[in-house]
Amino acid sequence: MILTQQLTKHYGKVEALHELNLNIEKGKVFGFIGPNGAGKSTTMLILSTLLEPTSGRAYVAGYDVCKEPKAVRQALGYMPDFFGVYDNLKTTEYLEFYAAAYHIPPEKRRSLIADLLELVNLSNKADSYVDALSRGMKQRLGLARCLVHSPEVLILDEPASGLDPRARIEMREILKELRKMGKTILISSHILPELAELCDEIGVIEKGRLIACGAVDDVSVGTRGISVMEVKVLEKHDHALQLLEAFPYVRRLDDKASHFRFQFTGTESDKAALLQKLIDAGIPVVQFGESKENLEDVFLAITEGVGN
Amino acid sequence: MKDFFSNPLIVKEMRERFRSKRSFWILGTYLFVMGAILLGFLYITEMNTYMTPGENRDMFLMMAAIQYAMICFIAPALSAGAISGERERQTLHVLLTTHLSPGRIIISKLITSLAFIFLMVVATLPLYSFVFLYGGISPQQLSLFVLFLAMNIIFFGALGIFCSTWIKRTSVSTITAYGLAFFFVVGTGLLCLFIGMLLTELYPDKYLGDEVFNQLGLQWLASSNPVYVMLSILGESIGPAIEPDVTPWLFFSVVYLILTIVLIMWSTYLLHPVRKRYWGWKK
Ligand SMILES: Nc1ncnc2c1ncn2[C@@H]1O[C@H](COP(=O)(O)OP(=O)(O)OP(=O)(O)O)[C@@H](O)[C@H]1O
Ligand SMILES: [Mg+2]
Numbered sequence: 001m002i003l004t005q006q007l008t009k010h011y012g013k014v015e016a017l018h019e020l021n022l023n024i025e026k027g028k029v030f031g032f033i034g035p036n037g038a039g040k041s042t043t044m045l046i047l048s049t050l051l052e053p054t055s056g057r058a059y060v061a062g063y064d065v066c067k068e069p070k071a072v073r074q075a076l077g078y079m080p081d082f083f084g085v086y087d088n089l090k091t092t093e094y095l096e097f098y099a100a101a102y103h104i105p106p107e108k109r110r111s112l113i114a115d116l117l118e119l120v121n122l123s124n125k126a127d128s129y130v131d132a133l134s135r136g137m138k139q140r141l142g143l144a145r146c147l148v149h150s151p152e153v154l155i156l157d158e159p160a161s162g163l164d165p166r167a168r169i170e171m172r173e174i175l176k177e178l179r180k181m182g183k184t185i186l187i188s189s190h191i192l193p194e195l196a197e198l199c200d201e202i203g204v205i206e207k208g209r210l211i212a213c214g215a216v217d218d219v220s221v222g223t224r225g226i227s228v229m230e231v232k233v234l235e236k237h238d239h240a241l242q243l244l245e246a247f248p249y250v251r252r253l254d255d256k257a258s259h260f261r262f263q264f265t266g267t268e269s270d271k272a273a274l275l276q277k278l279i280d281a282g283i284p285v286v287q288f289g290e291s292k293e294n295l296e297d298v299f300l301a302i303t304e305g306v307g308n
Numbered sequence: 309m310k311d312f313f314s315n316p317l318i319v320k321e322m323r324e325r326f327r328s329k330r331s332f333w334i335l336g337t338y339l340f341v342m343g344a345i346l347l348g349f350l351y352i353t354e355m356n357t358y359m360t361p362g363e364n365r366d367m368f369l370m371m372a373a374i375q376y377a378m379i380c381f382i383a384p385a386l387s388a389g390a391i392s393g394e395r396e397r398q399t400l401h402v403l404l405t406t407h408l409s410p411g412r413i414i415i416s417k418l419i420t421s422l423a424f425i426f427l428m429v430v431a432t433l434p435l436y437s438f439v440f441l442y443g444g445i446s447p448q449q450l451s452l453f454v455l456f457l458a459m460n461i462i463f464f465g466a467l468g469i470f471c472s473t474w475i476k477r478t479s480v481s482t483i484t485a486y487g488l489a490f491f492f493v494v495g496t497g498l499l500c501l502f503i504g505m506l507l508t509e510l511y512p513d514k515y516l517g518d519e520v521f522n523q524l525g526l527q528w529l530a531s532s533n534p535v536y537v538m539l540s541i542l543g544e545s546i547g548p549a550i551e552p553d554v555t556p557w558l559f560f561s562v563v564y565l566i567l568t569i570v571l572i573m574w575s576t577y578l579l580h581p582v583r584k585r586y587w588g589w590k591k
Contacts, residue, residue: 049404049405050401052581076405084398085399086397088325088327089320097317097319098316102407106314145402
């Protein structure tokens with residue numbers, strides 16, 4: 001459904017994307033993860049026909065983004081990371097405007113808009129002015145907006161940014177609903193646990209390069225030879241800190257007062273050696289093991305892993 | 309007309325613009341001020357001399373000048389925020405992903421931003437009936453004058469739209485639009501005078517007095533100055549006497565129409581997110 005080949009974008013001298021290859025199949029939800037400035041929004045702009053790539057090709061629903069923008073726009077709903085709404089328009093009028101802009105016949109609009117508002121839980125706000133809605137409501141309205149022409153592909157740039165935890169969960173429920181409807185979704189986020197539950201696949205991008213891509217389980221720390229360890233000691237905290245810092249395979253040591261957390265790049269026997277070393281030094285170790293991985297760690301581990 | 313009301317952008321803009329009370333206050337204030345000036349002027353002249361209806365042109369000239377000045381001030385300002393305003397409100401990207409083509413967006417924006425000023429001009433027409441009473445102007449002149457105003461409104465509107473597509477910020481775009489409008493309204497006239505005088509200085513034996521202004525180039529320059537054209541329509545003259553080969557308002561209309569079309573097409577080109585390359589070669 002979404003395919004990019006050697007997609008490259010330069011802003012002047014800045015290389016925002018470097019030969020990006022993506023392939024997202026129909027009906028899949030693809031999570032796009034990367035630190036600030038990685039090139040997520042840039043990719044999405046190119047796919048939404050709003051930005052011209054410097055080189056390379058991109059296809060949405062089989063149409064070339066540069067050559068057949070009309071067809072791409074019909075197949076695609078794009079929600080930017082930041083977007084505004086118009087003043088002096090009511091929610092229904094706002095949606096009606098976009099419905100008309102997508103050439104939806106007037107007689108169908110009313111029921112369509114009611115359905116969309118129902119989907120995003122805004123039915124009770126149908127007659128409010130859009131600029132009086134809260135941030136989370138605007139975000140949901142924006143989502144309804146990109147569904148007016150029932151596109152097959154959705155490109156959502158950080159749909160959950162600026163939402164409180166409850167609103168985030170609501171947004172996730174809506175997206176799950178959309179997944180059930182068989183839409184192909186490309187979604188970017190910084191908040192990783194949010195993606196884990198929702199996405200079939202994730203892609204990690206950094207400095208314009210895709211550095212890991214695959215099913216959520218595959219893109220784990222282990223596959224890249226890095227593991228996240230947790231160590232807890234009862235006493236001699238400072239001594240333990242010194243030892244850990246001195247150990248060759250320990251990186252990004254995080255002293256969390258009660259315990260330590262770090263990335264470990266060595267083998268299993270190196271781990272044993274580390275434990276032995278701590279015990280030889282007479283430090284009372286109560287916990288030594290791999291931390292229960294969460295995506296946060298994946299994110300930190302992978303993105304830093306390539307940078308160094 | 310059906311297309312007009314089914315154009316989503318026009319419907320939306322009209323809702324946005326005319327729903328706010330502000331628009332009506334502006335219109336009301338404007339009519340009030342115009343009326344007050346007119347009546348005040350009448351009152352003062354009546355005090356000094358007895359005015360015979362049918363002979364006083366001053367009043368019409370004054371009304372025309374005020375109206376023209378208003379257009380110069382308002383038309384660029386109304387349209388200079390049309391596209392950059394969408395950009396600043398971060399709604400432009402979304403707009404461009406719909407099926408509305410850049411050309412359609414530009415035209416609809418032009419129409420809606422100028423609708424208000426057209427409304428203002430039409431609303432002042434009854435005031436002109438007063439002026440008619442005092443005469444000095446023929447209906448032909450008046451209709452020509454209204455057409456002239458319309459041409460100016462459209463041109464300044466296109467100028468504003470162009471600046472607003474070209475420049476990211478509304479504030480900068482408004483200033484630029486004013487600057488360019490100033491060039492067209494005042495600059496062309498000054499340029500014409502300057503070149504004329506320079507030529508007389510340089511070749512005193514060739515041109516005697518104001519004859520230089522009958523040069524074709526200078527004639528054209530003068531005819532593209534709206535103030536000169538407006539006065540010639542109203543049967544007044546300003547600056548050196550010129551005996552034009554082409555009727556000034558005809559020349560003016562053709563030139564400004566072409567300029568307007570160029571500006572609109574250029575804006576459309578600029579608004580395309582992914583610009584087609586009509587020239588050059590890309591691998
Ligand atoms: N309009 C622009 N002009 C110049 N450089 C730009 C422009 N937009 C983005 N960039 C650069 O391109 C790179 C990628 O930016 P992009 O917005 O795609 O990042 P992102 O992954 O969306 O980041 P974030 O998580 O902060 O949204 C950055 O280095 C940025 O500085
Ligand atoms: Mg971004």
